Amino acid sequence: MKPILTVSNLSKDFTKPLDLIAKLLNKVGQDNKEEVVHAVDDVSFAVQRGEIVGIVGESGCGKSTLGRMVAGILSPTSGSVEFDAEQTKASDLPQALQTQMIFQDPFSSLNPRKRVIDIITEAPIFHGLIARKQKNEFAAEMLQRVGLDSDTLQRYPHQFSGGQRQRIGIARALAVSPELLVCDESIAALDVSIQAQIINLFVRLRDEFTLTYLFISHDIGVIEHISDRVIVMYLGRIVETAPISSFLQTPNHPYTKALLAGVPRLEVGKREYEPVSGEIPSPLDPPTGCHFHPRCPFASERCQREAPLLRELSAGHFSACHLNDEAQP
């Protein structure tokens, strides 16, 4: 089966241009370089239809930049995002409609001066998916899908709680019948009991409308719960990708292991934390070789020199670590 989304060798650099003084100094012989952040560095993966792929990583690992490129909000520096839409859908619609994004902050992602009905129907009316006179029933149906009352249509966003606003954001995304939803920390700003409601909603919607999700989160507990496959990122690169079962049972990369060990868990109870040492390095000046080597307890000289490549360990389970070479020469 052809994957719905194929990301190949995708990279995104953010460059800070030189200011005037640095340019002048360069004229007189100084050598000031532009600062470049490799937010996403040569990332490739594929997503099957109906799959929920979780992307985890800590701040600055490029997971949000990756999500934005997939959703078409940012244009990549190099590489490509290919999308394979279902043939039955009208092919003259822009590809961007097939991918919708759900944002983290339900307060800033909705226009405060628009009524709910207009927030939901603006895009489908613009693209001619529905007629203007269908507006009312269409919006009501969308609201019902996400578990909101249809008599709230005429309200403004500020009249809703955080969880309800996130539901409106989801209804807005669903309004153009997308096939892929990119959820960027979509539940991070919500309370625990509301989080559970929204997670259940995501799962229900996938079953109802055969949606595919790219679920970006720093919360490993949530990723474990919802994903079929997990991608672990560290400083712009994929360090490990695995089906959920092998991610949980046989994590391979030292970073993945550290992440999993650091997750507070209800079922474990009181315990001692044994954290990995060191901080996340600045993406402006990432370590050479394997980005994780300054924090890795198993780092060798080779890790400083040479960046490891992703290697398949078992079906669908890839990890980028030199230790795997030594284990099986």
Place this chain on the structure above:
Amino acid sequence: MKPILQIENLQTHFFTKAGVVKAVDGVSFDINAGEVVGLVGESGSGKSITGFSVMGLVDAPGKIVGGRIMFQGEDIAAMSPQQLQSLRGNRISMIFQDPMMTLNPVLRVETQMVEAIKAHDSMISKSEARARARDALGLVGISAPEERMRAYPHQFSGGMRQRVSIAIAMLNRPDLIIADEPTTALDVTIQGQVIHEMQRLCEVTKTALLWITHDLAVVAGIADRICVMYAGRVVEQGPIASTISQPLHPYTRGLMGSVPSQNRRGQPLQQIDGMVPSLLNLPSGCAFQNRCAMVSDKCLSEIPEPIDVGEQRLVRCVNVGQEPAS
């Protein structure tokens, strides 16, 4: 052993134009010396205001209108601002969620730390205070403290800044530290580091810790006892192990079911329907009634009192004890 902090029937209300917000309404719990107590609740449950009340940090229109906060035998709620001043940062200190907001961005870390020491000990010499500040930084795991204390807060990363604020909180060897969401803004591996340092320090110095958070899993990992708050009241409290394994209040049960867990992968989470009622307009009776599956007539009319169910556990639910806990 007498508890170091006894909160009895604390009521902190906010007198707003729209009406009285009962942010904290009848909260009682104790903290023993060297004990870690987790105060858990969702936004608006009053957990932070409870912490602020203990620190005497409740600003107008908020006011402590009832109850006592006994700290080592003295009532904090009745103290004058001067008395509070000598207590804060000295015998009780606080760690906040966002270290960028608590550290002064225009002063070197050193200046801020020396200031905190001198505020409570005017006799100490500058070099002595510096040495103590340096040792405190070393203690929380900041390498090369001598150089790092000359830096400004923005030169530290988020996790390091939180370590600095922990070091400042520990400076005067307090008996109690109130930590309000101290690791919420941090990444997983950094959160692990900070929790590790806090656990170690509290064990060494025998400092009691009130850990305020919305994250049940974090509390499960560090606390000795847990208090669960909902709409201004503690609905359940008890030792961590028995409370987590056998929650009795429907809200605690719902909260636990809402946390994704490896054991229940693939199944829908047990969500709590509905949302937290507005504190301006609480229903009469139990505040959880509109979200509770076991609601009865009794819940609608009377506010449940804490029921002692043994093993030092208290639960505010009329259904507890009337039927075998399921």
